[in-house]
Amino acid sequence: MYEFLAGPMFILSLCVFFVGLLVRAIWYVRGLHWQMDRVAYGMYPGPGIKGAARSIGYWLLPFGTYGWRAQPFMTVAFFLLHLGAVLIPLFLLGHTLVLKAATGIALPAMPARIADFLSWAAVIGIAMLALRRIALPEVRILTSAYDYFILLVTAAPFITGLVARYHAGDYAFWLSLHMFFGEVLLILAPFTKLSHIILFFMSRAQIGMDYGIKRGGINGKGMAW
């Protein structure tokens, strides 16, 4: 089972993930329409790029925007989850070994202590996001089973990975389950809301260009995100 999940299945998941997200990004750009969107995307590359970079950059900064500062609980939950969700898959020692074995690509590995911390942080972040969905009426009204499904798909690799890491239970079983859920996540990403892995950047770049090119970026200091 391990060989299958670490070999062909892993390669397949990576392909679906990267090709799928790339296609989503290409579709997104191809579907932009200067007149319908009312943004002259191609005409002002300078303000466009500046606007896009500011729009993405500030939102990647914890408490970097008015929105983040207005909602500290959400901000903490968001960054706890996303720090782990980005760094753990790439730089956890076990992951780098599997990646090297399967593809030959060697990424540096992070110390185990940091990996532990980030993994727990991600789980806590997910729990906080779930709690928000239950507790806050303004989030509850928007929440559907699909939103919990996405949280579950995101949580599963972390939880199974932690169980395996602490050798709680049958290690081989939990490791396989962990790999399975990790690959499920990779495969689902392009077809679900997880596509925000790439579309977050596209969408933020778009609104940044909108403000940078059309809605005043050229007039002043730029939007105070």
Add this chain to the structure above:
Amino acid sequence: MPEGTFCNRTPIQSEKALKRLLEDTGGKTYYQEMKALEVDRDLLWGTIQKTLKSRLRTWLGICAHCGMCADSCFLYRISKRDPRQVPAYKIQSTLGEIVRRKGNVDNAFMHMAMETAWAKCTCCNRCGLYCPHGIDMGVMFGYLRGLLYQQGFVPWELKIGAGMHRVYRAQMDVTDKDFVETFEWMVEEYEEDYPGLTVPVDKQEADILYTVNAREVKHYPEDLAEAAILFHLAGEDWTVPSSGWEQTSLAMFAGDWEACKLQVQSVYGAMERLKPKRMVGTECGHAHRATVVEGPYWAGRPDGRPPVRSIHYVEWLAEALRTGKLRIDPEKRIRVPVTIQDSCNYIRNHGLKEITREIISHIVAPGYFREMSPNREHNYCCGGGGGFNGIGLYRPQRNQALITKRDQLLATGAEMVIAPCHNCWDAIRDLVEEFHVPIKWSFLKPLLIKMVQVPEHLRPENS
């Protein structure tokens, strides 16, 4: 009855049709007919397939349902935090639902969508600043309004407003002749006080082409005189066009994109005909948004700019004060606590936040200016934007919506609020009446007239 005589899918195309619809006072029959108006589902879905591009599709699709937009919406905040006022919910339950159902929605749904689009969103675009994905629900509501307008589900006043633009190329029944005559008459009224004051009409290649809001012609003609006086005192080479002078667009509020295009083309036509160095528009927010920010796209201009550089009145004024074309008598500067209303349409949506502060630094004595909180691009809508001010059917909701601005104003402790935007000005006037708030409100022009120094060579001889 698939379509009514008043309430139907056909835009107003003639003066006769416009007058008939106006005679249906308050839209009584119009709204009665709307209850039986059928939804043309093929048209609805066909339009969506043609016009819902990846930006909007993605916005609808990747909304994380996180609710971070909730607190950004003033209508949510003043509705006792009713979850049905959360921007993401409002757009998902209307446009999102129409898309999910592939246009298969009924009359009752369209009524709900109409109320949501015009009474629960002013298209102020504030929520877009608070969404991690940068989802601008104001933009989506603009799109939804277009779909609703096409189906005939549009508030009576806005059907009329869009019709006005189609018939008169103005938001009111003000003809080109009315405009020129009113302007000339107002200037004559002030000729004695300001010798040499004129209104140059259709002057070729002037430095400034001035465009206005039809309301000024019809209801506030002093505004025209004040504009003329300030240009005169600043020594500007300016003109007004005998046609293409109307900068506003109720068609934009209505979602009548065809009328939007007709309207801005009339203004761009004047620019092309008279070849001014630049255009200056009056103190109006949505007029600037329509003609300068969005208009070029309606007119199909790939550079996203009007034919000549076009600026808002506050930009011209700041420049005139900065360069000394207009000089303020320091003794006459404002000496009461004063605040400024940041209009969504040119502050949040056109980046002019520092320009208005620059004006304040010239016209308010030090120590008297109070910022609202929040301010600049994070300011709240006045409560009457996006057409909300003018819709009788939603008057109670609009009055409720004024609470945010009332409380913001009261918190500043200001005795006066400067509102260089017709919509904001109206909303503030109404909130003062509705809630008996002790605050004065004003455009910039009348304040400037009172404090600007008249150069010696422009003074009347007997003074």
